[in-house]
Amino acid sequence: MLELENVEAYYGDSRVLQGVSLSVKDGEFVSILGRNGVGKTTLIRSILGLMDRVEGSIQLDGTDIKRFKTHDRALAGIGYVPQGRGILPKFTVRQNLMLGTFANPKSNRGNGARIAEWVFELFPILREFLDRRGGNLSGGQQQQLAIARTLLSEPKIILLDEPTEGIQPNIVEQIEQVLIDLNRKHGKTIVLIEQNIGFARRASQHFAIMDRGQVAARGPVQELTDQLVHRHLAV
Numbered sequence: 001m002l003e004l005e006n007v008e009a010y011y012g013d014s015r016v017l018q019g020v021s022l023s024v025k026d027g028e029f030v031s032i033l034g035r036n037g038v039g040k041t042t043l044i045r046s047i048l049g050l051m052d053r054v055e056g057s058i059q060l061d062g063t064d065i066k067r068f069k070t071h072d073r074a075l076a077g078i079g080y081v082p083q084g085r086g087i088l089p090k091f092t093v094r095q096n097l098m099l100g101t102f103a104n105p106k107s108n109r110g111n112g113a114r115i116a117e118w119v120f121e122l123f124p125i126l127r128e129f130l131d132r133r134g135g136n137l138s139g140g141q142q143q144q145l146a147i148a149r150t151l152l153s154e155p156k157i158i159l160l161d162e163p164t165e166g167i168q169p170n171i172v173e174q175i176e177q178v179l180i181d182l183n184r185k186h187g188k189t190i191v192l193i194e195q196n197i198g199f200a201r202r203a204s205q206h207f208a209i210m211d212r213g214q215v216a217a218r219g220p221v222q223e224l225t226d227q228l229v230h231r232h233l234a235v
C-alpha cells in the first residue's frame with residue numbers, strides 16, 4: 001500500500017504541493033486528474049524522489065521511503081512509466097526491456113537476465129520487433145515497450161504519467177485495455193495520471209482530482225460526477 005500524508009513539495013521557495021494526502025491499496029487502480037499545471041507530475045516526482053524538498057510522509061507497505069534515493073525507491077517496488085515514454089531511441093527493444101530488469105530486486109539485473117515470456121504474451125508486437133531500435137517504433141508501440149519495461153522490474157505499484165498523450169485514438173483503446181487487464185486480471189496496483197476522463201472512469205476504481213497543488217476531491221469513481229468535472233477539470 002502507498003500512503004502519502006500531508007505531502008508538500010517545493011521548487012525553490014515555491015510550494016507546489018500543499019498538504020496532499022493519498023492512499024492506494026494493493027490491487028487498486030487510482031486515477032489522478034487535474035488541469036495542466038496543478039501539480040500532478042510534481043506529485044509523481046515526489047513519490048519517485050526527484051524533488052529537492054518534500055515535507056510530509058510517503059510510505060510504501062509501512063516503510064517510510066521518503067529518505068530513499070530514487071533507485072532505492074525503484075528497488076522497493078515503485079515502478080514508473082514516464083510522460084513521453086522515455087524509450088531510448090538508439091537502443092533495441094531488447095535493450096530497452098533489459099533496462100527494466102535493473103530495477104528488479106529478484107532478477108540478476110541486466111547481465112544474463114532473461115526477458116520473461118509473459119511480457120510477450122501481453123505485448124506480442126515486442127517479440128516481433130525485439131531487434132528493432134526503440135526510436136523506430138510507433139508511439140503506441142513505444143508506449144507498450146515503456147509499460148513492459150516497467151513491468152519487468154516487478155513493481156508493487158505502477159505510476160503512469162499520461163500514457164495516452166499523443167497516441168492515435170485506436171491505439172489509445174489498446175493501451176487502455178492493457179492497463180485494465182493488468183489491474184483486473186493480474187492484480188497490479190496502478191496510479192494513473194490522466195486528462196482523459198473517459199479512460200479514468202472506465203479503468204479506475206478510485207479517483208483524486210488535484211487543483212492548485214491540493215486534492216480537491218476524491219472517492220470511488222462512481223462519485224466522479226459531471227459537476228466535479230465541470231468545476232475542476234473543464235478548460
Ligand SMILES: Nc1ncnc2c1ncn2[C@@H]1O[C@H](COP(=O)(O)OP(=O)(O)OP(=O)(O)O)[C@@H](O)[C@H]1O
Nearest residue numbers: 011012014016034035036037038039040041042043
Ligand atoms: N522545474 C520547475 N521549476 C519551477 N516550477 C515548476 C517546475 N516544474 C513545474 N513547476 C511548476 O509547478 C506547478 C505544477 O507543475 P506540474 O508539472 O506538477 O503540473 P501538472 O499538473 O503535472 O501539469 P501538466 O498536466 O501540464 O503536466 C506549475 O505551476 C509549474 O509551473
